[in-house]
Amino acid sequence: MSPHRHRGSRSTVRRFKISNDILLTILEFLDPPSLWRVCKAFTRAYSLMMEYQSLRYKYELAISGMKDGPVTKVPPISRLHLLLTYRKDWLQLGWTHEHRLQIPLPAQVSASVGFIHHVQKHGAYSTIELSELPSSRKNRPPTLTRHLKFTTSIVDRVAVDLGQALIVTGSIFRYHNQIGIQLHFRDLWSFNKHPYARALSYEFSSQVSTSAAVVRMAILVCGSKMAVSLEFAGGRIKHLILNWLNLDARWLDDQDVQFLDETYLLGVATRSGSAVVNLYNVSKVPSITVVREFELPEIWANTTMKFVPNSSPKSDLSQSSDALFYAAPETRVLALTSTPVVISRSEYYPMNWLFLKESYFRFPSRRDGFRVSWRQWGQYCLIKEIHVPSKLVCGPYVVGTKVFYVENSPRSHGHSRLHVIDFSPFPESTASSEGWASAGPRAGLVPNENGRSIPSSSVDGLAVKDITATEDNIVLFLEAHQGYQSVNVLTFGVPMGGSSRRHR
Incomplete structure (x- = not known):
């Protein structure tokens, strides 16, 4: 049989080369994560991306999250x-x-997203001063930040x-030996x-009859929901979950x-001798329900557990309208710390920091x-041991x-x-x-770690007592000295049209 008789029946694979113009149109249409994946799979797409600034910008957005x-x-x-x-x-x-x-002391100094605020009490009233943090992404250098002062x-x-x-202000009062807010x-x-609040002020009893003092008060705001946390001397903790639009509440x-x-809402607690993370549905505050319980490692049962604040936007709607770029809400990392309650004099037990993608709980x-x-959902987590005394x-x-975190030297200065x-x-x-x-x-998380000593000129030889971080700044709260609380704001990035010397 002639080998040429069935030539027309053979299947033929033909490859057509897409022109650069069409390929560019396709690449421009992709969102940053999709563009990154395409460039990693096809060298031609990567080469084109490197030639066009708009595509390179989108590619770098993906890498930066x-x-x-x-x-x-x-x-x-x-x-x-x-x-x-x-x-x-x-x-x-x-x-x-x-x-x-x-x-100047005494003062209550803290920070929320976008502002440092400090409160001075003057007898029957207080003054609140707010200093806006600078931002390279918003082209707002320190000279253009806003400063506010109120008396209340x-x-x-x-x-x-x-x-x-x-802006939410909270105060604690006692009424018939009960704590009120x-x-x-x-x-x-x-x-x-x-304009969205039903009333200017709101009072609520904690229904806790105690002579113990409140040693810490914290306020979290998330859209229409709010959590007011009270920690009493002795370790007891209560959380008021509130819809501040209609004033529905529950403890x-x-x-x-x-x-x-x-x-x-996530809550961390010890139930029947086991440490667990509770996933609550708080859409209707009076009828909060537990959707799921996630077991934590057994050794966490006798520890103090705390969630770590994440100051980036929770959604695209909550980001600032004047930001050049912002952290993608879907890439947010959730962190939970575990610190031993009892530490012996001869040794200390390491702290454990747990990290996972926040989206794990959303879906x-x-x-x-x-x-x-824990055997099941621990597959999505990373745990880092910190072999340093927690006080440092x-x-x-x-x-x-x-x-971000700061490690202080055990030496006093x-x-x-x-x-x-x-x-x-x-x-x-x-x-x-x-x-x-x-x-x-x-887990899908690959840690890339770095560290550097903080120059003595940045802290004046003082120990760092606390820090906070935003998308543009790291704020160092230094130990009190000569009647003053020092706060040093370290700003990252260069504002548009500006240049500045980097502190290395």
């Missing part, structure tokens, strides 16, 4: 330059500006939600009643709580039972996918060291750092 902001006036080349500088400075811990605040009734705690222009809901800029007794969004598997074992560690604090752990959603390296006690095979 960021999203493009609503600002439209800045050209791609400027956006790319600012993003590359911003990302490099954060990973190398090279800030571009320092701003020092000297606050006695205040024990302040929380600011910049996205809602909301008074809250005010005000507009951030006018200090009048917030919880967990060790700590953290909002995922306006519908779901639980339908096949999961009510109680999820400040933090951690989380911003998007980055974790020793050096302080700043650390960063970066969980890039698209890491350039697959090798994880050492010192991790557990690494779940499904």
Whole structure:
């Protein structure tokens, strides 16, 4: 049989080369994560991406775990330059500006997203001063930041939600040996009643008959929901979960709580000798329900457990309208710390820090039972052991996918060291750092760690007592000295059209 007779029946595979114009159109259509994946799979797409600034900017957004902001006036080349500088400075811990605040004591000094605030009590009234933090992403250098000062009734705690222009002030009072809370809901800029609040003020009894003093008060705001936490001398903790729009409220007794969004709340507690994370549905505050319980490692049962604040936006709607770029809400990392309650004189037990993608709790598997074992969901977690006495560690604090903490020297006037752990959603390296006690095979988190000594000129030889972090700043709260509380704001990134010397 002639070999040519069946030539027409053979299948033929033909490959057509897409023109660069069409390929560029396709690449421009992709979101940052999809563009990154395509460029990793096809070298031609990667080469084209490197030639076009708009595509390179989108590619770098994916690596940084960021999203493009609503600002439209800045050209791609400027956006790319600012993003590359911003990302490099954060990973190398090279800030571009320092701003020092000297606050006279006694004062209650703290920070919310976007502001440092301190409260001075003057007998029957208090003054609240707010200093806006600088931002390279918003082209707001320290010289253009806003400063506010208000006079009000006695205040024990302040929380600011910049996205809602909301400032909440809280005070504690006693009534017939019970602890009560008074809250005010005000507009951030006018200090009048917030337009969405049903009433200017709100009072609620904790229904706790105790002579124990309140040693800590904290306020969390998440859209229409709010959590007011009270810690009493002796360790007892109560959380008021509140819808501040309609004033529905309920108390919880967990060790700590953290909002995922306006519908779901996480709580950590010890139940029947086991440490668990509770996933609550708080869509209707009077009828809060437990959706699932997640078991924690057995050794966590006799520890103090706390969630770590993440100051990046919880949703695209909650990010600032004037930001050039911002941390992508879907890449947020959730952190939970465990510190031993009793530490012997001869030795200390390591702290454990647990990290996982926050999205794990947002989309639980339908096949999961009510109680999820640690063996099952621990596959999605990383645990880091900190072999340093807890009194020498400040933090951690989380911003998007980055974790920051400070380690002080055991010497009274020793050096302080700043650390960063970066969980890039698209890491350039697959090798994880050492010192991790557990690494779940499904965690999808690759830690990239770095650290540097804080120059003595930045802390004046004082120990760091606490820190907080935002998308633009690390704030160092130093120990009190000569009647003043020193606060040093370390700002990262270079504002548009500006340049600044990096502090290395």
